[in-house]
Amino acid sequence: MKKVLTIAGSDCSGGAGIQADLKTFSAHGVFGMSVIVSVVAENTSRVIDIQDITPEMIEKQIDAVFEDIEVDAVKVGMLSTPECMRAVAGKLRQYKPEHVVIDPVMYAKNGCPLMDPSAVDALIETILPLADVLTPNIPEAERITGVEIRSVTDMEAAARKIHDMGSKTVVVKGGHAIGNALDVLFDGKQMYHFETERIATKNTHGTGCTFSSAIASQLALGMDICKAVEKAKVYVTTAITHSLAIGKGCGPTHHFYELYRHGLPTQESEVAECR
Numbered sequence: 403m404k405k406v407l408t409i410a411g412s413d414c415s416g417g418a419g420i421q422a423d424l425k426t427f428s429a430h431g432v433f434g435m436s437v438i439v440s441v442v443a444e445n446t447s448r449v450i451d452i453q454d455i456t457p458e459m460i461e462k463q464i465d466a467v468f469e470d471i472e473v474d475a476v477k478v479g480m481l482s483t484p485e486c487m488r489a490v491a492g493k494l495r496q497y498k499p500e501h502v503v504i505d506p507v508m509y510a511k512n513g514c515p516l517m518d519p520s521a522v523d524a525l526i527e528t529i530l531p532l533a534d535v536l537t538p539n540i541p542e543a544e545r546i547t548g549v550e551i552r553s554v555t556d557m558e559a560a561a562r563k564i565h566d567m568g569s570k571t572v573v574v575k576g577g578h579a580i581g582n583a584l585d586v587l588f589d590g591k592q593m594y595h596f597e598t599e600r601i602a603t604k605n606t607h608g609t610g611c612t613f614s615s616a617i618a619s620q621l622a623l624g625m626d627i628c629k630a631v632e633k634a635k636v637y638v639t640t641a642i643t644h645s646l647a648i649g650k651g652c653g654p655t656h657h658f659y660e661l662y663r664h665g666l667p668t669q670e671s672e673v674a675e676c677r
């Protein structure tokens with residue numbers, strides 16, 4: 403069985419972070435493991451507080467996994483401070499996992515900050531060059547490049563710029579744009595577009611975590627990067643189509659094995675209720 407590790411924050415309400423990552427791994431039939439970087443008291447509406455795990459404890463968790471288990475792919479999510487970033491970067495350089503997908507999480511869907519704004523330089527210097535695939539959303543790509551994104555051409559320019567900053571492949575996600583949900587991939591040679599109709603729902607909590615974990619799962623399963631992103635886009639679109647009206651804010655994406663395998667809802671009543 404392929405084994406995939408997430409290094410990220412914990413969302414106690416289950417829709418994003420480590421929890422979304424592990425659900426996505428299970429739906430892909432890979433064995434999921436987790437290193438917790440921050441414990442976030444959050445729900446579908448707000449972030450109440452963040453407790454960072456110490457850099458030493460982050461390093462020990464990563465050692466515990468790598469000294470014992472062969473890791474086929476790593477997904478990195480929320481890293482709230484430069485200290486967390488340095489701890490994770492040092493261990494990724496030490497263990498050199500084959501596939502590294504990094505989601506440079508800065509804000510939750512409800513706008514609450516999850517990364518110290520002053521940490522963007524550390525993110526650029528220590529984390530960004532370690533990515534085989536970096537998956538910023540539009541506001542994150544703007545913060546990283548310092549350039550405003552208003553069009554698909556701007557998304558492409560941002561993807562090129564982030565590639566030049568050291569990420570091997572960049573996917574600028576269009577979840578925050580208007581119109582179709584169009585993601586732009588640049589691998590240093592070619593630009594690819596992945597486009598679906600925008601699903602009319604506010605229940606998009608954890609879409610970015612779901613997408614990056616699906617990419618990591620597909621890379622572990624042997625897909626090349628372009629195919630992995632294409633398949634992850636189908637997965638996240640299905641998970642949003644069947645997203646759940648749980649909580650008072652932006653509800654979570656829905657993961658279940660049958661949905662992934664057959665594209666059919668197994669819990670008709672719940673799916674109907676959430677639309």
Ligand SMILES: Nc1ncnc2c1ncn2[C@@H]1O[C@H](COP(=O)(O)OP(=O)(O)OP(=O)(O)O)[C@@H](O)[C@H]1O
Binds near residue numbers: 418509584598610642
């Ligand atoms: N309403 C929607 N309909 C269809 N696809 C969507 C919708 N919202 C987001 N997506 C897709 O979901 C994926 C994740 O993109 P998004 O920009 O939402 O990530 P994100 O902001 O990092 O998510 P989060 O921070 O909530 O985890 C992309 O493939 C994007 O195109």
Ligand SMILES: Cc1ncc(CO)c(N)n1
Binds near residue numbers: 420
């Ligand atoms: C822990 C965590 N990671 C990532 C996100 C982004 O959705 C979130 N809301 N919470």
